[in-house]
Structure formats: structure tokens, C-alpha cells
Amino acid sequence: NAGVMQNPRHLVRRRGQEARLRCSPMKGHSHVYWYRQLPEEGLKFMVYLQKENIIDESGMPKERFSAEFPKEGPSILRIQQVVRGDSAAYFCASSPMARVEDEQYFGPGTRLTVT
Amino acid sequence: SQQGEEDPQALSIQEGENATMNCSYKTSINNLQWYRQNSGRGLVHLILIRSNEREKHSGRLRVTLDTSKKSSSLLITASRAADTASYFCATLRDYKLSFGAGTTVTVRA
Numbered sequence: 001n002a003g004v005m006q007n008p009r010h011l012v013r014r015r016g017q018e019a020r021l022r023c024s025p026m027k028g029h030s031h032v033y034w035y036r037q038l039p040e041e042g043l044k045f046m047v048y049l050q051k052e053n054i055i056d057e058s059g060m061p062k063e064r065f066s067a068e069f070p071k072e073g074p075s076i077l078r079i080q081q082v083v084r085g086d087s088a089a090y091f092c093a094s095s096p097m098a099r100v101e102d103e104q105y106f107g108p109g110t111r112l113t114v115t
Numbered sequence: 116s117q118q119g120e121e122d123p124q125a126l127s128i129q130e131g132e133n134a135t136m137n138c139s140y141k142t143s144i145n146n147l148q149w150y151r152q153n154s155g156r157g158l159v160h161l162i163l164i165r166s167n168e169r170e171k172h173s174g175r176l177r178v179t180l181d182t183s184k185k186s187s188s189l190l191i192t193a194s195r196a197a198d199t200a201s202y203f204c205a206t207l208r209d210y211k212l213s214f215g216a217g218t219t220v221t222v223r224a
Contacts, residue, residue, distance in 0.1 A: 031210070042203055042214030043158075056210070091158065093212075103148070104212060108157035 002027070004094050004107035005074075012113045019079040019086070021110045025094030032075045033104060034067060037089040049075060082114045121204055121215040129223050134191040136218040138204030139184075145207045147180055149189050151200045152217070158203070161189075194222045 005024040013019050025032050030051050035043040036059075046059040049069035057067065064082075069075040079086055089111045093104035122137045138147070149161040164171045164180045164187065171178045177190040191198055201217040 033210070033212070035212070035214075040216075042216045043205075043212070045211045045213065048210055095210075103160060103163055106150075106158040106160070111155075 004092055004105050006090075006092050006107035006110050008110060009108060010111050010113070012115060013082050014115055015083055016081050019082050019112055019114075021077040021079075021090050021092075021112070023075040023077070023092030023094075023107060025075070025092075026105055029094035029096055029105070031095045032069050033093045033095075034075075034077050035091045035093065037091065037109075039088070043091060046077075079112075082112075084114050087112055087114045121202070121218045123218060124216070125219045125221070127221045127223065128194055130194060130196055132194055134194050134198070134220055134222075136189050136202055136220070138187045138189070138215060140187075140204075140206045140213075141185065142206075142208060144182075145209070147178075147187050148205045148207065148212070149176075149178060149187075150203045150205060150214075152203065153200045161202075191220075194220075196222050196224050198222050 004026055007022050011019055032049045034046040036046055037043045047067045048056040051069055052071050064080045066078045089109045091109045092107045095102050095104045120139050126134055128134050144166055146163055146165045148163045150158045151161055152158050162173045162176055162178050164178050175192045180187045199222045201219050203214050203217045205212040205214045
């Protein structure tokens, strides 16, 4: 049973470009969460999605950031017009449908570097 | 604001010694989890303790939870060089995990 998959693992973008980060949850998981980790800090919640629905995006910056989890395919975190401050590790996690208090399984992360 | 706060920020011990780190949090929780992160890598889930549990063991790990003090501790016994990593506590409330800034543990051979 494959774990949470994220790609790319490393992404380099120049200021002003767009970054697309992908996350495939574990098989059978329909809850997806995105977290951001700035250097030397812990992870911060960004957004919680279920299939075709954004449940909570309270941790997302108001501009340039968006997330989706379509009926088919991976969840996408999209950052438009990236700036240097967006450089961070972005982690995706998934959990089973049954109970949201269950363990969240984390992917290996995408490390975004903005030059 | 950050929910979990780890203490100490950094810890250096000799191989074979025990390592203890603490976590404090501010609001009610569903459960508390500890994760390990090796430098520049992903998160490894270590142990989950539910709000109605007081102590839990897993191999060389022992976790305690005191909901009245809103605190938890992680004990790693008989440490090994491979235990060198950052350790994070994370509290779950509803569906959100809130992480502290972590404790960096260095185990010297």
C-alpha cells in the first residue's frame, strides 16, 4: 500500500513564476491537508480538503495561494507569482474517511526554492 | 498561534543515555502526536496519545499526557546515533494539527 505521494520533491522557481505542487493521498483516503514548514520552524496548517470541496482554508494566505482536490487525480496546491518568502517545505497529509481524529499520514514534502 | 511548544529547543546527549523532551499546549485537544524529522527530510509519525490516555509506550519511546497541565513528554531510552533528529509534538483539535517549533536532539557516539 503506497504512502502519500508528493511531486515534485524539489522545485525551483524564479520570482513571479507559478508553482504547482501535487499530492496523491493514500489509497482509500479522501481527506487531504496541506502544511507549510518555513526554515527552522514547525509545520503550519494551510488547508483541509475533501474530494471537490475545500473544508477549511483558514491557514492559506489570502492572495496567490489556492488548493483543489478534484474528483479524479491528485490534490494541487498552486502558488501564483511566487516571492522569496514562499520558499519552504510544503507537506501534504491524508487521513481515512471515517474519523477526522485519526492519524494523518504525511508525504515526503516538496521543497520550494524561489530565486 | 502555535499550539504546541517544545522544551528544550536543543538537546545533546551521549549514546546510551535517555532523552526527555516536553511539550505544552494551550487549548483542549482530541489527541497529541509526536513526529520525528531528520534533517531536510519528511516527517515520521512516532506515537499518538488520545486525550483520555495518560501514558503510552512504543519500543524505546514513552509518552505521557497530562491534560490538566496541558503538557506531554516524550522519553527516548537508550538513545542511538540514529535518533539524531528534530522531534515535534502536534496537537489535534478537530482536524487541524498544530505543531511546535521542535526539539533538536543530537546523540553523540
